[in-house]
Structures are given as C-alpha cells and as structure tokens.
Amino acid sequence: MVLTDISLSQDSEEIIYDLSATFKSGINLLIGPTTAGKTTLMRIIAGLVKPTTGTVTLDGVDITKIPVQQRSVSFVYQQFINYPSLSVFDNIASPLLAAKKKPAKEVVAARVEEMAKLLGLSPFLKRKPSELSGGQQQRVAIARALARPADIVLLDEPLANLDYKLREQLRAELQSIFSDEKSIVIYSTAEPSEALEFATDTFVMDEGRLIQTGKALDIYQAPKSVAAAIAMADPPINLLASTVDGKTANFGPESFKFSRPELSDSAKSITMGIQPGRITLEAASSKSVAIKCQVQLAEVTGSSTFVHVKLESGEQIVIEVEGTQNFALDKKLTAYFEPADLYGFEPTSGKAIFAPISGGK
Amino acid sequence: MDGKKKNNRAWFLVLPVVFVVAFTAIIPLMAVANYSLQDIQGASNRLFVGLDFFKRVATDPNIQDAFTRNLTLSAQILLIQIPLGIFLARLMPRSGWKASAALVVVAIPLIIPWNVVGTTWRIFTRSDIGLGGVLVNQFFDYNLSEDTTDAWATILVMDTWHWTPLVTLLVYAGLRSIPQAYYQAAAIDGASRMAVFRFVELPKLRRVLMIAILLRFMDSFMMYTEPFVVTGGGPGSSTQTLSILLTTIAIGQFDLGVAGAFSLMYFLFIQIFSFIFFTVLTLDERPGATKVTPKEKKAAKLAKEPKQVRSKLEKVQK
Amino acid sequence: MAEIRLEGVAHSYDGGKTYALNPITMTWKDGKAYALLGPSGCGKTTLLNIISGLLKPSEGKVFIDGKDVTDVVTDDRNIAQVFQFPVLYDTMTVRKNLEFPLKNRKVPRAKVAERVNEIAALLGIEKDLDRKPSKLRSDLQQIVSLGRGLVREDVSAILFDEPLTVIDQNFKWTLRNRLKRLHLATGVTVVYVTHDQTEALTFADEVLVMDQGSLVQAGTSESLFLEPQHEFVGYFIGSPGMNFLDVEASSSVLTHNGKPIGKAAKAGLNGSHRFGVRPEFLVPSKSGLEFKIDRVEDRGVFKLVHLSKDDFKFIAKTEESYDAKVGAKANFSFDAKRAFVYDMNKKAVSTVSPSSAGGN
Ligand SMILES: Nc1ncnc2c1ncn2[C@@H]1O[C@H](COP(=O)(O)OP(=O)(O)OP(=O)(O)O)[C@@H](O)[C@H]1O
C-alpha cells in the first residue's frame, strides 16, 4: 500500500502534512506522541476521512475514493466501543455476521471461540460488556476487530489499557497471527519498548509529519531529529543545551574534550542528548566525564531505578541504574558518561548532527 | 462524515413507503392545494381565486381564536407532560422483573385507541354517573358540559393520562443508556440528586427530550378525537381545537375552499415550527458549530498551536 | 487523612456462585501510598469501589478511622476516586468540571478558584480551562478526570483506578513524578490501582499484588522484585517474568529429569516443586548450567538472551555488551540469594544455591 502526498486540513488547520509512505504486508509500526496524528492517518487509510490532497493506492489501485464499506479493513480503536446490549459472543460475532456472504453458524462459533481463547475471554462469552472489568471490555473490542480477516488491519494503540503480561503475550500472538497472513497491519503505539520488541518497519510521526522510517533499533541508535529521538526513548532522553567548538564541549556545567568529524572548529551551540541508561554511577573508562548532581526523586521499576537529578547549573536529567537502589532526597552524587554516547542536534531545527558512535554501545 | 458514499440500493427498500405515502398524503395534499386556490362549484365550473381563501382564513376571528386556544393547550400539555414524564421515568426501576412490570403498566394507556379513550373518559367524567365525575363533584362543583374551566381541565388531564407514558418511555430508554460510571463519578463528587439530574442526566437526555417534545407538540396541536368525543369542542367553543374547527368548516359547512387553505396553512405552521425547533436545538452538534464563545475559541486556538509557538504566544497575549 | 480497614471483605457479582474478590482483611495506614497491582480482571476495581462505597461488599465490613462505614453512602465517606476511563460532565467547561466537587461541598468561592488554578497548573491544563471537555483529546480528558479527583483538599483518601493508561508515554513520566510529589506534600492516604509494574513500584510505599481476587504478596518494590514469595509475583513483576522449571526435591537437592539444578537452603525438602529465577539473576559464568543460545533480542540498553537446554527454555537479561552468538553454547549460573523454590501452592519455601556439579 502506498500513500502519496497525503495531507489533511480541517477548519483551515493542517493536521497531516504531505505524507508519503509505503506499507508492506506484515506488521508496520506507527510510533509517535498522542498529538502526532497517528489516529487521523489511520482514519484516512480506513477511508473514514477523505484526505484534502494525495492518494492512497493498494497494489497499484487507487482506493482514495472508495468508501469504507467496500474496503477490506478492520480497525481497533484506541477508545474501544462495544455493543452494550449484545453478549460478548454476539459482539465478537458481529463483524462476521455483517459480511456479505454470511458464514455458517458453526464457522462463526468456531471463529468466535478461537478469538475468545486468544484474548482470554472464554469464560465470559455469555455476559454483557457492562459486566466485565475494564481490561476485559477492551479485549472484546480487539477480538471483534480481529475476527474477520481483512486486507488492511488497523490497530490504534490496541494494547494501551491492558496489563503488562497480557500485552507481552498478545504482542507475541499478534506477531504470529500476522506473520503468515497477507494482510497489511498498521499498528500504532506510543511506547518505544513495543516498537523495539516488534523489530519491524517503523514509521515515526510527529505533529502530522512522518519524520523517520526504518527499523526501530536503527532509529533509536541514529535518530534523524530530536523529535525522533524523543519518540523512541523510554525513559525520555536527556536533552541539554551545549556549546561545541570542535575540540571541547560542555554538558551542563561540565566541559570536556570532544571532537567529532561532523563538527567544524567554529564555536556553535547545539542540543546534546544522552539516554538515561548510558549515564552510570561509576566511571567506565579514563575518557568518562564526571557530572556532579543532587537527587530529586528516585523511581523504582524493580529491575532498574530512575534517579531524577539536578545538575549544578539547575537543569534536570534522569539516570537509569540497574537493580533497585535507594537514594535519599537531596543526596549529592557524581555520575559519569562516555562522550561517545552523546547525540547532537541543531538547537532550532532539531536536525541530528551526530549520533552515538557504534549506536551508543 | 465526508468520506462516506451513499449505498444507493438502500433506496429500493424505501419504495413501498413512498408508494403508500403518495396515496395517503401527497395526492390528498395536491387535492387540498387544488381546492384552496379555486372556487369549485361543480365538475366543470371552477374559478381561480388566487390567495382569497388564504386571506379569509387569516382574518377569520373563529380560526384566530382556535389557533390561540390550541397553542395554549399545546403549551400547557408540554409544560405538564415533559416534566411529569421525566419524573416518572426516574422513579421506574432500572433492572429486574420490576423494570418489566413497570414498563407494562406505563405502556397501557398508549395501546388504547383514541376513540375508546374518548368514550371511556366521556363516561368516566359524567357528573351524574361517571366514577371520576361524581368523585370530583364531592369536592367542588364539576360539570364539563356547562363549565368551560372544567371542560378544559378534563381535556388536559385526559391527554396527560394518555400521552405522558410516551414521554416516560422515551426518557426511560434514554436514562438506561447512561453508563453507570457517570453516576459513580457524581457520587464521588458529592453531587446532590438535583445536580445529578441537571449535569448528568439532562445533557444525555437532550436528544430524547427533543423527540418527545416534537412528538407531543405535533400530536397535541392536531388533537381531534378525544375532545370531539368528550366535549364536542364545547361548551361553546371553549375546547374547540383547530382540527375540530377544520372539520366543521369542511364537512359541516362544506366550505372546501376555506378548509383547503386552512389545512395548508395548518400543515405549514407545524412543519416550520418543527424545523425551527429542531435546527435550534441541534445547532452546536454540527461540524463547525457556531455556538462557541469567543473565549472558548481563543482557548482552543491556543491549545492547538505547536508547543514551541505556544509559550511565545502566551507571552505576547499577556 | 484516614486509616482504612477491611475485615473479611469479599464480593460476588452473581449471588455467591463465583467470587470476584476473596475475603480480605487488611489495614491501609494513614498517609501512605499503596499500589494495587494485578492483571486484568483480578478484582482491583471491585476492591476500590468497595472502599469508596460505590459497591456494597457481599461479605465483610469496611472501617474508616475505626468507624464502621459498610452502610455509609459514598458521599459521606469523603473519599476521592479517579476512574479507569475519563468521565466528564459534557455540558460544563473544564473549569466547571474541576469546580464541581468543591461547589457541591459548599467550599467558599475564592478557595474554589484558588484550588482549581493550582490543580490546573499541576496537571498542565491551564490553557484548556475554558474549553468543553468533548473537544479535548482523550488523554487530556483523562487528565481533567484526574484533576477532579485531586481538587478536594479535605479528603480521607484518594483512590486512583489506572489513571494514566491512556496518557502519552512521555507525559506519563512527568505526571507520575508530580503525583508522587503531591503525595509527599499532602500526606493523604493513596490507593493507586495499576497493571503497570513500573507505575506501581515507583509510586507506592507498599505494593499489594493481587491475582484472581486474592492478595498474594505485599511489600516494598525491592522485596517484590528480589524476593518473590509467590510464583505469581515472580511471573507478573519484571519483564520478562521469572523463569520457572519443574523440579524434584530429594533431601533438598533439586533435579530436573534427574539432572541437578541446585540445592535448597532449607533442609529436608522432598517431592515435586518449582524452581524459579529471574532473567536478571541468570548470569553468564564459567561454570553453571550449559545452554544453547536460541535467539537474542537487542533492546538498546540491554539484551534478552533466549536459552534452551534439554526440554526447557530460560531467558537471561544481560548487559548490552554481552557478546551472544545464536546457536553457540554458553554457561549461565544464578545468584544463591535470588533463586527460589516454590511448593505446589505456589508459595516460596526456600532460596536455592547453584549446584556445584555444573549441571552436566
Ligand atoms: N457488573 C459485573 N457483573 C459481573 N461480573 C463482574 C462485574 N464487574 C466485574 N465483574 C467481574 O469481576 C472480576 C473482577 O473485575 P474488576 O473490574 O474488579 O477487575 P480489575 O482488576 O479492575 O480489571 P481491569 O484491570 O481489567 O480493569 C472480573 O472477572 C469481571 O469479569
């Protein structure tokens, strides 16, 4: 499926800007913050909204003007909707029964049960959606959208309200369902970890623009812009204003030796970035740069701890340390990082100047 | 939605209705229009009189009186039945066998035919032998064939008994569709029963109420059978609705020209009223709604600006 | 501020056939932040609704500050609750929505305005105050919903039901941070329901893990991670979850298919058990069990190494620098204090030290 120069404006405001992309069959990942226009783009692909300009072609056929009903699409909304008066079974069966050629009763039942099993809903088939927990309701909506095979499957942050383990399990299931089918799946998410796990073609969107495409890990390691770096980083990447002159640079109040072929000799202000996981509490090599800081808050995730610290210059950064560690508030720390792990961006345009050497490893 | 193309085959399904409506409404309406513009004395003897009949209708004091009277009646009916309907609907149980039982009880008046309602009430309200009439007579002097107030009140009570259930059922359906979460949130926020009604239920009932008001207005403005049977429009012309008067003119006096013009104006009035009512109430549901206050607009604009610009804009605006 | 006590509280939605919540007796101490963590459908919302009074428990009693409130209506319990999905009054502007809980309780006008502005600033929605909520994005709607829960100052407790699920990843960080600070500043009792372990572990003083209507372990985030006392905790907390393996114990020596796995610290352990070790504590070593490397997932800052041996599979979480070659053999060992053996009721009975035999 190819999108060419798609743009959309509503109430004289542009929501999608000249967007072109090619989606292959299999899972395509759409990542970006909530304001990025992911949902709008999916609505255009589904045919629910007509783009102001541009075309959507599927296997070379222009389908821009074809109405939703005649496209073979299924759509899981971020805000899920179920039929409140139908049982869970009937909810899941509804898209099958709405098809032109109604399948036999047994076929429907088999498919519904298969979907219910996949989503852990088997015990609840007779209940009404209002008698389910929040997460179970969401799963009914997902099951419904997946029940009918379609050429284009649009999943708009489908797992957002589900628990971690179920999400892990469903991600694996989704991957295996769609690996052998011919459908084009477009999966939107705001979570970088999801993109890294799927490890498939990833499209980064920001404020209505497609800003980078490629494999998730490549984008993470070499983002083309600040926006792409932010979209792909969880916890959020640390960004600080810095001045470089080809030989030295500063990070907060600390200055250190720094040269990259991308930088000329003249002094220049840039935005420096570093992943929280690349800052450590012990010096790793003789090249390590030390930064003094004070603990603001420590967040524990179990396998790692996120320490929010304030630099002497007043800026705040986050450090990710392995394991569970306790940090007293206002405690003074010295943290270290390797200059090779730094990202550099143009301060105004946000364009990338340099990425970590060997992907920040 | 703009991307939606119509599926034209669906129109075939409407054909039977179009056919029926053509015979029951459109063709008679054409005939009425025909009568209203010509003075027809016989099959070959007709005279085009233009808008003469319309002028006569507009200036006829009887029709003017009936118009005001009917409008008053409709207004009173709406003022009584809508709040009463909502009140009853809120009292009804929402689930279990009690809900089903309540539904059946409430629906009974709706399934009784008009003329039966009229006849029943006529007997019921007789001050000599009617159960209701005799009962009321115990407390004050009641005679609907002599006292205009009694007659008027009887019509009101009867219509309220007959049609409030419609409002109740509509509102009940509307109430049932409100998700439980809204009531829970209101309970947490410490909202009083009144506040729950005002801020949770009323907004969600808006569309249902709109339909209820429209239906009740149209019905009451065209009310015929019940007052005809119970009071015959009297005493005097005190309960004479527009429909009753129209019938008198058309069949009693056989004044088809005036009656035709009258019918058309009657029809147009109801159409226009309904149209205006509907348009006004759905105004802010349309895309590009106009009812946004300037303050809201500004806030919306500010919130939509890209982040970088946003902070700058705020400063400038201060 | 208040202490909430549940005594034998249980709930069934179908008149006693099945229980969504099994009997729970516990105390939520004044001023502490609790997280209720568990998978979808385990009964979290049910428990919250019982505390706030939206649901009357089928069994048991609820006490607030020693007073039996089981039959007291929500309004009189003075508890704020934020729901799982945004619930907003459509006809009111955002500001009116935030004012609503205060106005209902007759808070003086000046105070109302002050609180609303404070909360709006905390949540970053000052610009949206005069808009209608229906015109906002769904994440902002949820934030407004959150604001309505936070706006009252005098509450006994605040209950959050998965308040941040629909919120943007980056903003979630900021919000979590602000909520934590708010809690530190006000000292109100907080119960925070979530299925997100990071959120739970970060936010709370004590995390209660629930599964299928029962509390399975309560503790600090560290203890849940380092010493899972129940198999479910090992599985649910941590990503990926704990590696498990069926083992036979004979005088505390654990074997799988006759091959030694480790030795339980507790003496005299016999019969069928399960062995569990987290991927974080399965570390490359010279000795230890020998595995084949099936697959390597590079997650940017760390690697997940999928291992197999005979008829079972383990996952190890290693440093980004670990040089893993798919198809190669590698030895992994585990930390003696961080591996556990569980009985058939899924309860931990002992720690396990690696067997010196090297596993072959
Ligand atoms: N009104 C109801 N009638 C019948 N069963 C219900 C009702 N509400 C919830 N349940 C059932 O009770 C169990 C617990 O539900 P609860 O809403 O407490 O789960 P939860 O932990 O909040 O899950 P989630 O994270 O998915 O919201 C679920 O299995 C659910 O199906």
Ligand SMILES: [Mg+2]
């Ligand atoms: Mg829930």
